[in-house]
Amino acid sequence: MQRDPIVEVEDLSVRFVNRDIDLSVVSGVSFSLAAGEVLCLLGESGSGKSVTMRALLRLLPPHAQITGRIRLAGRDVIGMSERQLESVRGPVGAMIFQEPMTALDPVFTIGTQIAETIVSHEGVSYTDARKRALELLEMVQIPSAERRLNAYPHELSGGLRQRAMIALALSCRPALLLADEPTTALDATVQIQILLLLRSLQRELGMATIFVTHDIGVACEVADRISVMYAGRFVETGPVGDVIARPSHPYTAGLLQSTVHAGSRGQRLPSIPGAPPDLADLPNGCSFSPRCSRRLAACDTSVPPLVGVGEDRMARCVNPLLVAETVLA
Amino acid sequence: MEGLRKYFPLRGPLGNVNAHVQAVDGVSFHVAKGETLGIVGESGCGKSTTARLLMRLIDPDAGNMVLDGDPIGHGGLTLRELRRTMQMVFQDSYASLNPRHTATEEITFGLRVHGIGRSEAREQARSALRLVGLEPDMFADRYPHEMSGGQRQRVNIARGIALNPRVLILDESVSALDKSVQAQVLNLLIDLKERLNLTYLFISHDLNVVHHVSDRVLVMYLGKVVEVGPVERIYQAAAHPYTRALFASRLSMDPRQRVDAVPLVGDPPNPVRPPSGCRFRTRCEMAEAVCAAVEPILSEQGALHEAACHAVTPNSGHSRAGGLAHAA
Amino acid sequence: MSAAAEAAPAARPAANAPGRRRRTGGFWQRVGRQVLRDKVALVCAVVLALIALSAIFAPWIAPADPYKTSMLRRLLPPLSPNFILGTDELGRDMLTRLLYGGRVSLSMGIAPVLFATILGGALGITAGYFGKAVNMAIMRVVDVFYAFPSVLLAVAMAGVLGAGIFNSLISLTLVFIPPITRVAESVTTQVRNQDYVEAARATGASSVRIILQHVLANVTGPILTYASSLVSIAIIISSGLSFLGLGAAPPIADWGLMLNTLRQAIYVAPINAVLPGVMIFAASVSFNLLSDSLRTAMDVRA
Incomplete structure (x- = not known):
């Protein structure tokens, strides 16, 4: 079954340039995503995962230079004017953030913010928009939604605020939902509620x-596919269950081993030595090689290409844990 | 060595004049020497407040504390002695280091406070750095912004252990670190505990991490202790419905075994106006009339295992408690 | 509790990088370098240095006696023989008078701000560190003074104390204590709530020790930046006091006073009359721009 992809990204690179610095934050990222698919970008701080996602809607500071090709629903995002971008942000791709308090406007009620967005994008009457706002709040399972429509963001608890932001993001019926650590700031019992909500909404709305x-x-809870990022590059990508069960790139393997899990008690955690690299001072070859236990001489000469390491799986490694089958680009 | 126990009962709402935020209310517990007590709970449950109360960084409204047989204050240990015996490592590795101090300056500060001479303090700072795995020649003169998050947190730990404390309070000390670095720091903490014969109070919202390091676990909800017991017992046979829900909310590490039903609905209530009786009753599926009327107290559930829930307390008046009453 | 390890993923390393690459000692060295890279600030620093040096060495470099009057050579225009900048209404050499005037005007700009920084800083740090009742007591008193416009307050104080350089110095100091206290209080409150101060308290250190070693190092920067922006105001107000006859008294050379006495000659010798104003302007603008640059330099949190 071949569906037209909603997102096509080819060789995306983002550099932050100003008088003092020139940092390659994201380099050579390519992927595509079809309707109904969930991709997880997994990485540590500074790995470029957030920047990659923001680049899709060009939500980056002015000193960011984006190169490569980004197509959302068949439209080229890189060449768009600010006006055209506005028509993409919302109806095509909508975003939810880690901190709903900063993403929601504190001086307007939840209902007003959602209704305003609907009016401006779909040109319906305010009364109709208000009705839809109520439906949206019910859809994200906010209890006594009618009353919450007139609440200000600060009057809601953290979990409800995050639901309100999801409702706002869904208000223009986006084909693509971008979620930037939407549950990181939440408590465990609330986090799982939001994750389950997002999972069911994503399925319902395709x-x-x-x-x-x-x-x-x-990632395990929500993703179909997973792409692990390190120092601005995809180092491994594949179906989530497969990658978690049998990681191929040494970084992914190290990350999984060093993550505390049930049953690790009393044992020493195998850890990855060293610290994540300084983007201003990356090694010539593989960025992970200074911390890698499977390092070969070839690792330091040039950045390894992504190679196929199994069905639907790729790893950017010269000496992967799963043996390469066919060498791709 | 018998009877060497630390006993810290703290009681009373902590609040200011116009709004009583009942951050910590009637919390009592003890930690045995050489043990790691994990404290878990969601934001606003009072875990960090408890830590600050123990260090006396804030004054408790009521309650008292016994450290190694000596009461704090009232003619017992002075604050200064307390703070030498007990040290704390904070969550934010950057904010907890003075941006204008080098690693050495940061560590020697506390030593100098306790009357150690300049050169002696420098020497001790170097050995503390070595203990936490930072080569003194490379790191002694670095400023916080010249180090990575993991290295900064190591300096924080070095500052804590330089004073030779017996108890180390770790307040979300590894929570802000990247996973690959978190494992290194956890290993370090476990090693240090053995080498220096430390007692840990390990505060975290990350249940997996707490499971990994703790001997016993204390679960808090809205300023109250709801359950305490040996780690395996809490993780496998929790008695309190909140503890069970909290553990059910853990993310599976296996995409084939995803969490399918929401274990617990709603958000934690506002600690300014906590529910009457049992504070958890508003989110509890077993709540009955008695839960709103009477506040449950910790009752024994097995060896060293206690929970504050009417449903598991004999003769509490809760319908589920009856069977247990006969057993008891 | 958020494990927000990843707030601004790329912006942070970006800000980090330059600091990490050339790793050198102190904070102040870095600020100094930064200021020197700013061209405007560099020009201002040079201008100020020239004014200050010429004021300090006035007795040696001035071409004439600042008090020697002559009815015959009154209000000579600039570029007259022997009098490069002309003469004033009593026939005194303008250049000499301007050089000597700098001594009074610059000291009147710097000294009160310096004293006010020490006193206001101490008050503000005390209020900010101890908080609660101490803070209330100090800050409410400060607020009362704050309610008056600074010029009015200076004039009133100088009026009460009587004319003279020393008295106007005292009144200017009093004028600047409230705003500096406020700034010191607010930055101290911020620093005080940082974990590293908490950690220092957890070592059992006394308040005095924590203030001296942790708080002071982190609040002096912002306080000094703010204080340096007050110097230009101090120069202007002190000139104003002299102009009103409440500051330096004739025949002392002071830019404000010169402006006052020369104003009657504004139609006869406009350039001569304007010169002291130009000096006040140059000094105060330089101080202002330099302080702006200082603020930007210190803002860069490595």
Whole structure:
């Protein structure tokens, strides 16, 4: 079954440039995503996962230079004017953030914010928009939604606020939902509620979804496919269950081993030595090689290409844990 | 060595004049020497407040504390002695280091406070750095911004252990670190505990991490202790419905065994106006009339295992408690 | 409790990088370098240095006696023989008077701010560190003074104390204590709530020790930046006091006073009359721009 992809990204690179610095934050990222698919970008701080996602809607500071090709629903995002971007942000791709308090406007009620967005994008009457806002709040399972429509963001608890932001993001019926660590700031009992909600909404509405997270547990709960990022590059990508069960790139393997899990009690955690690299001072070859236990001489000469390491799986490694089958680009 | 126990009962709402935030209310517990007590709970449950109360960084409204047989204050240990015996490592590795101090300056500060001479303090700072795995020649003169998150947290730990404390309070000390670095720091903490004969109070919201390091676990909800017991017992046979829900909310590490039903609905209530009786009753599926009327107290559930829930307390008046009453 | 390890994923390493690459000692060195890289600030620093040096060495470099009057050579225009900048209404050499005037005007700009920084800083740090009742007591008193416009307050104080350089110095100091106290209080409150101060308390250190070693190092920067922006105001107010006859008294050379006495000659010798104003302007603008640059330099949190 071949569906038209909602997102096509080819060789995306993002550099942050100003007078003092020139940092390659994201380099050579390519992927595509069809309707109804959930991709998880997994990585530690500074791995470029958030920047990759923001680049899709060009939500980056002015000193960011984006190169490569990004197509959302068949439209080229890189060449768009600010006006055209506005028509993409919302109806095509909508975003939810880690901190709903900063993403919601504190001086307007939840209902007003959602209704305003609907009016401006779909041109319906305010009364109709208000009705839809109520439906949306019910859809994200906010209890006594009618009353919450007139609440200000600060009057809601953290979990309800995050639900309100999801409702706002869904207000323009986006084909693509971008979620940037949406549950990181939440308590465990609330986090699982939001994750289950997002999972069911995504299925119901058939949205393509990109989830950015540093938490493997979150990825396991929501993702179909997973792409592990390190120092601005995809180092491994594949179906989530397969990658978690049989990681191929040494970084993914190390990350999984060093994550505390039930049953690790009393044992020493195998850990990855060293610290994540300084983006201003990356090694010539593989960025992970200074911390890698499977390092070969070839690792330091040039950045290894992504190679196929199994069905629907790729790893950017010269000496992967799963043996390469066919060498791709 | 018998009877060497630390006993810290703290009681009373902690609040200011116009709004009593009942951050910590009637919390009592003890930690045995050489043990790691894990404290878990969600934000606002009072775990960090408890830590600050223990260090006397904030004054308790009521309650008292016994450290190694000596009461704190009232003619017992002075605050200064307390703070030498007990040290704390904070969550935010950057904010907890003075941006204008080098690693050495940061560590020697506490030593100098306790009357150790300058050169002696420098020497001790170097050995503390070595203990936490930072080569003194490389790191002694670095400023916080010249180090990575993991290295900064190691400096924080070095500062804590330099004073030779017996108890180390770790307040979300590994929570902000990247996973690959978190494992290193956890290993370090476990090693240090053995080498220096430390007692840990390990506060975290991360249940997996607490499971990994703790001997006993204390679960808090809205300023109250709801359950306490040996780690395996709490993780496998929790008695309190909140503890069970909290553990059910853990993310599976296996995409084939995803969590399918929401274990617990709603958000934690506002600690300014906590529910009457049992504070958890508003989110509890077993709540009955007695839960709103009477506040449950910790009752024994097995060896060293206690929970504060009417449903598991004999003769509490809760319908489920009857069977247990006969057994008891 | 958020494990927000990843707030601004790329912006943070970006800000980090330059600091990490050339790793050198102190904070102040870095600020100094940063300020020197700013061209405007560099020009201002040079201008101020020239004014200050010429004021300090006035007795040696001035071409004439600042008090020697002559009815014959009154209000000579600039570029007259022997009098490069002309003469004033009593026939005194303008250049000499301007050089000597700098001594009074610059000291009147710097000294009160310096004293006010020490006193206001101490008050503000005390209020901010101890909080609660101490804070209330100090800050409410400060607020009362804060309610008056600074010029009015200076004039009133100088009026009460009587004319003279020393008295106007005292009144200017009093004028600047409240705003500096406020700034010191607010930055101290911020620093005080940082974990590292908490950690220092957890070692059992006394308040005095924590203030001296932890708080002071982190609040002096912002306080000094703010204080340096007050110098220009101090120069202007002190000139104003002299102009009103409440500051330096004739025949002392002071830019404000010169402006006052020369104003009658504004139609006869406009350039001469404007010169002291130009000096006040140059000094105060330089101080202002330099302080702006200082603020930007210190803002860069490595």
